[in-house]
Amino acid sequence: MSIYNSLLFLFFSFLVGLTSCTRSSPVEEEPKIEEKIKYIPSITANTSSFSLLEKAFGSQKKDQGYKIISTKDGNYLITGLTEEKDLPTFNAIILKIDPNGNEIWRTIYGKPRISEIGCDLVELENGAFIVLNKVMKGGFYSGASLLKIDREGNRIWDKRYRENSRFEPKNILINQDSQILIGGVLAEKRRNHGYLLWVDKDGNKIKDQTYGGYNFPTNPKFAKYDENINATTFPLGESTNKIIQAQNGNYFFAGKTRTKAQKGNIPNGWLVRLNNEGELIWDKGIVKSGVREVIDMFETENNNLALISQCSNPDLRKPTFGLSIYNQEGKLLLDEEYIHEKNNEVIQGLVLPSGDMILLGSVNSNQIVENRQIDLKNISDEEKEKLLDDGWKLHIAGQVDHEIKYEYLSKKIPLTDEEIQKNKDRNEDVWLCRVNSKGEVIWQKTFGGPGNDKVRSMALDTDNNLILCGYSGSNDFREMDIWFFKMKP
Secondary structure (H helix, E strand, C coil), rough: CCHHHHHHHHHHHHHHHHHHHCCCHCCCCCCHHHHEEEEEEEEEEEEHHCCCEEEEEEEEEEEEEEEECCCCCCCCCEEEECCCCCCCEEEEEEECCCCCCCCCEEEECCCCEEEEEEEEEEEEECCCEEEEEEECCCCCCCCEEEECCCCCCCCEEEECCCCEEEEEEEEEEEECCEEEEEEEEECCEEEEEEEEEEEECCCCEEEEEEECCCCCCCCCCHHCCCCCCCCCCCCCCCEEEEEEEEECEEEEEEEEEEECCCCHCCCEEEEEECCCCCCCCEEEEEECEEEEEEEEEEEECCEHHHHHEEEECCCCCCEEEEEECCCCCCEEEEEEEEECHHHHHHHHEECCCCCCCCEEEEHHHCCCCEEECCCHHCCHHHHHHHHHHCCCCEEECCCCCEEEECCCCCEEEEECCHHHHCCCCCCCCEEEEEEEECEEEEEEEEECCCEEEEEEEEECCCCCEEEEEEEEECCCCCCCEEEEEEEEC
16 A cells, blocks of 8 residues: 555544544434424314304394303303494493303493493302403503392492503402402503402402512512522513412412513513412513413313413414413423414413313404495485395494484405405414323314304303303304304313
8 A cells, every 4th residue: 555545544534533523422403493383283173063052142233252151050151242332332241141052131231432341250159240341441441340240130239440540450360268359461650560459349449469560579588499480570561361369378370571681571471479468479481482471371180380371483483372381389390382374372271170171262264255334425325225125234333412423334245366365364263272281282173154253261161061252253143243152172
C-alpha cells in the first residue's frame, strides 16, 4: 500500500470513529407538533340517529338557552334570553319542561330598555331556584341581578349588584353556609380582575373580593412547599370563569390571567385555591401553547379538578383546546391538547358516573340558507302582500308609545354556491366528544342544521341521560329558538 493510500485510509477511519462517537450520544429531537396534539376529524351525525328527544321553544323573535339543569322533581329548567317585544333589547327567560319536552311554565324577567340574560341557575333544598342574570346597557356588561323564584316560577325576590359598573357575572354556587357566591369579571382602573361576591339567602350583600392586579396578595410560604406552585402578582388582567367549592370548604376558581413573566403579556389559564373565607392559598398560571384560557372546571370522580381550556396554537395558527387534570394541591396529573378538523370553540365539560368525561363545543359550518330582510319603506303595499303570500314573515321593531319605528319582512333563502363559499365558516354546529380518564377519545360527533346552531349548556338528568340546551337558527325552526334535546351519553 502506498503512503498516499495509507494516509487516505487513516483519514476515513478517523471520520468513521468521529461519526460513531457522535452517534453514541444521540440528541433527542423535539417531536413534531402534530404528534403532541390529538387530531379530531369532523364526523357529521343526524340528531335523529342518537337523540331521545329534540324540541324548540320560542317566539317569532330571538330566543336562546344559556343554562340547563335537572330539577329534584325529575323535570328540567332552562334559562337564557328572549328578545324584548318591539325593542332591540333582551329579557331573561326561565322555562320549565317535563322529561317529554312539554312546557310546564315559563316566566320572563327584566326591565324595559335594559338587556338581561339568564346565564346560570341553581336549585335550593326547598325546590326554589336562584337565577343569575347578566345585565347589559349600551352593549356593555353593567352588573348582575339575582332572581329567586318558587317551584312554580313565581317571583320571591330580586336584587341587583354592581349596577352601572363593568361587571360581567359568569356563574353562581350555594356554599356550605347556604350563602350565594357569584363569580365573574370586574373591570376597574383599566384592568380586569377576578371577582367574587357573597350574598345571604335573602340576596343581601355580605362581602366581595377582587383577585388580580397590583394589590393581589402573595403567599411565599406555600410557594416554598412546592416550587411548581407560585402565588404571584398578575397586574394586567384576569377573569373568573368558573368557581366550585370542595368538600373541605375551600374554593377553586379558574379563568384567565396575563402574567408578568409571559412574553408579550400572552394570556394564560389561571387556577386559584382559596380558603373558606376567600383568602388566597395558592394560584398558578397554566401554559400549554400560545394563548390559553380556562373556560370550565369540574370535579372528577376522584375529587380532582378537570379544566377545559381554549387555546391558540402559534405553530398551527389554529384554535385548539386543552383538557388538564390537577389534584387539589395543584399537582398536574394529565395535560392533553386537541385540534378539530374545523376550527372549534370549547364550552363546557362534565364527568359521567363511569369516570369518562363529555366535552361540549362548537365548530364552524357552511351556511346554506340566509335570513333575508326587506324594509317595508322600500316596497309598495301590493309588493308586501305578494311577499307575505310567498312565505315572508312580518316583523315590527322599535315600537315606542304605540308608534311603529321599523317594519320589515324576513325569509330564509337558500344560498348560491358562490354565496356559500363567501360565507364559509361563519356559522356554527354543535360538537360533542366523550373521552376516558386518560383523555383518550371514545366517540365524537358534529351535528346541526343549515343555519346557526349552538349548544351552551349540558347536564345529566336523574336517569343519567345527557340533556342539552342552546339555540337553533336552522330552517326547521323560527328566527332563532331555544333548542333542547336529550341523548344517551
